[in-house]
Amino acid sequence: MTGIAINGRFLTQGMTGVQRFATEITAAADALAVQGEWPVARVLHPPGARDAGLRALRAEPVGTRGGQAWEQVDLPRALRGDLLVNLGNTAPILAGARQAVVIHDAGAFDTPESYSFAFRTWYRLLQRRLARGGARLLTVSEFSRGRIAAALGVDAASIGVLPEGGEHILRIPADGTVLARHGLEPARYALVVGNPAAHKNLAALTAAAEVLGRHGLTLAVAGAADPAVFRAGGAVAAGAARVLGRVSDAELRALYQNALCLVFPSRYEGFGLPPLEAMTCGCAVVAAHAGAVPEVCASAALYFDPAQPATLAEALDRLVTEDGLRDGLRAAGLERAAAFTWERAARVLLALLKDRIA
Numbered sequence: 429m430t431g432i433a434i435n436g437r438f439l440t441q442g443m444t445g446v447q448r449f450a451t452e453i454t455a456a457a458d459a460l461a462v463q464g465e466w467p468v469a470r471v472l473h474p475p476g477a478r479d480a481g482l483r484a485l486r487a488e489p490v491g492t493r494g495g496q497a498w499e500q501v502d503l504p505r506a507l508r509g510d511l512l513v514n515l516g517n518t519a520p521i522l523a524g525a526r527q528a529v530v531i532h533d534a535g536a537f538d539t540p541e542s543y544s545f546a547f548r549t550w551y552r553l554l555q556r557r558l559a560r561g562g563a564r565l566l567t568v569s570e571f572s573r574g575r576i577a578a579a580l581g582v583d584a585a586s587i588g589v590l591p592e593g594g595e596h597i598l599r600i601p602a603d604g605t606v607l608a609r610h611g612l613e614p615a616r617y618a619l620v621v622g623n624p625a626a627h628k629n630l631a632a633l634t635a636a637a638e639v640l641g642r643h644g645l646t647l648a649v650a651g652a653a654d655p656a657v658f659r660a661g662g663a664v665a666a667g668a669a670r671v672l673g674r675v676s677d678a679e680l681r682a683l684y685q686n687a688l689c690l691v692f693p694s695r696y697e698g699f700g701l702p703p704l705e706a707m708t709c710g711c712a713v714v715a716a717h718a719g720a721v722p723e724v725c726a727s728a729a730l731y732f733d734p735a736q737p738a739t740l741a742e743a744l745d746r747l748v749t750e751d752g753l754r755d756g757l758r759a760a761g762l763e764r765a766a767a768f769t770w771e772r773a774a775r776v777l778l779a780l781l782k783d784r785i786a
Contacts, residue, residue, distance in 0.1 A: 433510040436473030450515035456774035525562030533698025534575035569720035572698040588780035593770035594704035603678035617646040619687040621702040635737035641668030684709035695734040707761030728760035
């Protein structure tokens, strides 16, 4: 049987959604390997990587480079015939068909305005070369499967799908002091988790801030948002919006658990991890009906049209004024989130690799 090597470049990168996916699915595979239910794989990483805390999988530093040079040159030299599993959108061209790569979305093709010219050009070139070279393509949703197939000119049926998990948010005790530090009261604020990327659609949140402000509520934005977005929306929006900056996992859990709801306005999403995290914490979700979010949340979210900000205001107005709506969404979200776990994702990943390691 062919061995498995996992691309551990994510152990040298900051924690965004892609690195969260790689970290959690590797940890879940490690836990299954302890039980004899996942092969004992090597996790190959650049020098200076953080400790992955593995018990059965074997972390192994290789090469001398870092970044893309390490991935393209040092990593393929260390494979020794193993199947390489790449969890974060990129992979070494030289590994050819001896690898699988999880491409989380087709954003470099579909939302080029969200990325620099150099970034999107490299991603487009690399992913096309990987597809032509016979790499096993994987992704995280049916939505992304369709978009990646269209972008790379491959049969959608050839792309495997493994959904993500959300239970990591429960691993660390909630840090409720974040509310007092920012002047937030339980159930008196709507939470946004996002960044200024164009496809995140944060500009639509001015309408949300305005309707919340009229009800005496606050819009709390966790992430690298620009306060000028809300100042541009007028005095009501600026007064109701509170930009929190980056928050820890412990703070984020407390924010989810105490929020009136999560507002997720992204108009393009390969999966949508914040809505799943929110549902896992019992937080109601109000989301744009776009990308993979309806696939993840199903009927457990209240949706709006991302192209029409007024529909977000209407949805929030309903949530504030309609008896039982928030409690119903919270219950439905908890039930829906239970179907998404990192253990399940690791098991699906292994099943999708069977034909390459048999």
